[in-house]
Structure formats: C-alpha cells, structure tokens
Amino acid sequence: MKLESILLPGIDPKRPLVIAGPCSAETEEQVMNTAKQLAADGIKILRAGIWKPRTKPGGFEGVGSEGLAWLKRVKQETGMYVSTEVATQKHVYEALKYGIDMLWIGARTTANPFAVQEIAEALQGVDIPVLVKNPVNPDLELWIGALERLSNVGLTKIGAIHRGFSSYDKKIYRNLPQWHIPIELQRRFPDLPIICDPSHIGGKRDLIQPLSQQAMDLNYDGLIIETHCDPENAWSDAAQQVTPARLKEILSALIIRDGKQSTEDLSDLRKQIDELDDQLLELLAKRMRISCEIGTFKKEHNMTVVQTDRYDEILQKRINQAENMGMNPDFMHTVLEAIHEESVRQQVVILNK
Numbered sequence: 593m594k595l596e597s598i599l600l601p602g603i604d605p606k607r608p609l610v611i612a613g614p615c616s617a618e619t620e621e622q623v624m625n626t627a628k629q630l631a632a633d634g635i636k637i638l639r640a641g642i643w644k645p646r647t648k649p650g651g652f653e654g655v656g657s658e659g660l661a662w663l664k665r666v667k668q669e670t671g672m673y674v675s676t677e678v679a680t681q682k683h684v685y686e687a688l689k690y691g692i693d694m695l696w697i698g699a700r701t702t703a704n705p706f707a708v709q710e711i712a713e714a715l716q717g718v719d720i721p722v723l724v725k726n727p728v729n730p731d732l733e734l735w736i737g738a739l740e741r742l743s744n745v746g747l748t749k750i751g752a753i754h755r756g757f758s759s760y761d762k763k764i765y766r767n768l769p770q771w772h773i774p775i776e777l778q779r780r781f782p783d784l785p786i787i788c789d790p791s792h793i794g795g796k797r798d799l800i801q802p803l804s805q806q807a808m809d810l811n812y813d814g815l816i817i818e819t820h821c822d823p824e825n826a827w828s829d830a831a832q833q834v835t836p837a838r839l840k841e842i843l844s845a846l847i848i849r850d851g852k853q854s855t856e857d858l859s860d861l862r863k864q865i866d867e868l869d870d871q872l873l874e875l876l877a878k879r880m881r882i883s884c885e886i887g888t889f890k891k892e893h894n895m896t897v898v899q900t901d902r903y904d905e906i907l908q909k910r911i912n913q914a915e916n917m918g919m920n921p922d923f924m925h926t927v928l929e930a931i932h933e934e935s936v937r938q939q940v941v942i943l944n945k
C-alpha cells in the first residue's frame with residue numbers, strides 16, 4: 593500500500609493517516625496541553641508551525657526555534673511523532689537538530705522553485721518523510737516539480753498535501769479545492785501518498801467534517817487537521833481550528849470505503865461508461881465536422897466566426913435542457929464553453945486557409 597512509504601515505525605498503514613495539532617506552536621503549555629489530549633485519543637503525529645509565513649508583516653510569525661524544544665518535550669512525554677513546516681535551509685537544520693520526525697513544505701514555499709531546491713539540498717542524505725503542500729496557485733506542474741526536486745536528491749519518503757488553491761473570489765472556501773488537480777496528480781503518480789488539509793481548504797471549522805469525508809471518498813491516504821486546546825483564542829487561523837474532542841468526533845463519523853474491493857463489481861458499469869464515452873466522442877467529432885462546414889459557409893459569405901446571438905441562444909437553451917435532466921447548470925455552461933471554444937478554433941483555421 594502506498595501509504596507505507598511515508599509511515600513512521602509503529603503507525604498502522606490504515607486510512608486515514610492522521611496528523612493533528614495547532615496551526616502554530618504558541619506557548620509550551622498550549623503545545624503540551626493539545627498534544628496530551630491528542631495522544632490520549634490515539635493520534636500519533638503532532639503538527640505545529642514554528643515559523644509562520646504570513647501574508648502581511650505584523651501577523652504572528654511563529655515562535656521560532658524556541659518552540660522546537662517544546663516539540664521535543666512532546667515526543668518525550670507522549671511518545672508522539674512531531675512535524676513542522678520548513679521554508680529555508682536554516683529551518684531544515686534547526687528542525688533536524690531537535691529531532692523533528694516529519695517535515696512539510698508550505699504552499700507559499702512550494703510556489704518558489706529556488707526555495708524548494710534549497711530545502712531539497714539541505715535534506716540530501718536525510719531519511720525523513722517530507723510532505724509537499726500544493727502551491728498557492730493552481731499549477732499541477734509546479735507541485736510535481738517540487739516533488740521531483742526532493743526525489744532528485746534521493747529522498748524516498750515523499751507525500752503530497754492538498755490544501756486548496758488561492759482565489760480572489762472567496763465564497764464558501766478559503767482556498768478552492770479544485771479536486772481535479774489532486775486527482776490528476778494521483779492518476780500520474782499512483783504510488784504517491786496524498787493527504788488532505790481540510791482546515792486550510794475550508795477556513796472554517798464547520799467545513800472540516802464534509803471535506804474530510806470527501807477526501808476519504810476520493811481515496812486519499814490521510815488528513816492533516818489543525819487542532820488546538822483553545823481554538824477561539826488561537827494566535828493564527830482561529831476560525832478553522834477544532835478542539836481535540838471535536839477532532840475525535842470528526843474522525844469517528846468518517847465512513848471509510850475500501851478503495852480496492854469494489855473494483856470487480858464495478859467492471860460492468862465501467863464498460864458501460866467506456867461505451868458511452870466512445871459515443872460521446874463520436875458525436876463531438878461529428879458536431880465539429882458540421883461546425884467546419886459552417887466555417888466554410890461563413891468564409892464564402894464573408895461572415896465573422898463568432899455570432900454572439902446564436903451562441904447566446906445555444907447556451908440558454910442547452911443549460912435549461914440540462915437542468916431539466918438533473919444536471920448542474922454551471923457544469924453545462926463549462927461543457928458548452930469548451931465545445932464552443934474548440935469549434936471556434938477549427939472555424940478560424942478554415943477562415944485563414
């Protein structure tokens with residue numbers, strides 16, 4: 593099982609692997625209090641940010657190396673493993689000096705190849721699991737590039753964390769999940785463990801449960817959930833942290849479906865999907881051919897490619913039709929837009945021939 597590649601000794605290779613702890617280590621008491629409650633509930637890996645990348649100066653930037661000693665105390669007194677975020681070479685050396693067991697690279701850092709390369713080089717020859725958060729921008733190649741930089745220096749215990757993507761237009765989520773991006777990552781790297789960070793995707797406590805369930809249904813390997821002994825008074829990300837007691841409820845409510853078992857029962861249905869996809873492709877190709885004929889007509893009659901009224905009419909009609917058939921209007925809008933874009937592209941080729 594792919595989860596094994598990042599597991600630390602003594603941890604069950606069972607989904608979900610859970611990493612929990614505060615957004616930031618704030619005081620020794622807060623770290624110890626949170627960790628002791630988590631350990632009592634069977635959580636094996638503590639997270640705590642020591643150096644915090646802030647969007648604007650003046651926010652709480654983390655306690656720095658002083659907090660590493662608190663994490664060491666957590667290890668000694670609870671037997672938990674401890675993990676933290678590193679963003680520079682200095683962070684790596686400090687974290688290793690204090691015996692941190694697992695590291696992660698934050699979303700802002702993943703977006704910067706220079707920083708990732710520097711971290712990778714500092715980790716050369718160190719046998720420690722490293723998790724790479726997706727970059728803040730929805731760029732799968734940049735995420736993969738960061739993973740490759742680590743693997744190129746010889747690290748083997750590498751995993752990915754999906755924490756959502758930054759967007760100007762924040763409605764429900766703090767960071768848009770854009771599930772298709774981590775799904776494509778899993779398709780391209782089936783052996784790479786992937787962990788969901790519902791805290792940073794949701795930005796609100798109430799979204800953690802549904803997002804965690806969705807991640808489990810998408811066959812994610814683990815969850816990293818911000819957990820604080822006094823979430824309301826947290827020094828960073830207060831709205832999205834939960835108490836250890838709430839974490840316990842969230843985890844016990846999860847329904848874990850078996851990723852493999854059902855494959856055989858699904859083979860008939862999958863065959864039907866394959867056939868339908870074939871038909872869809874043939875229909876699309878036919879639609880494109882007809883659209884090319886229209887392109888030729890437009891060329892002969894000196895007409896523009898895009899006829900706004902006609903496009904508008906198609907959109908309205910089909911979207912209503914789709915909605916009556918139980919499909920989401922936004923979904924239909926996206927599909928029609930993509931089809932229209934390709935039609936226009938093909939007609940432009942004809943016009944310029």
Ligand code: PEP
Binds near residue numbers: 616641677699792
């Ligand atoms: C964090 O884990 O607290 C954090 C800063 O997350 P991200 O890098 O995903 O913003």
Ligand code: MN
Binds near residue numbers: 615616818
């Ligand atoms: Mn946080």
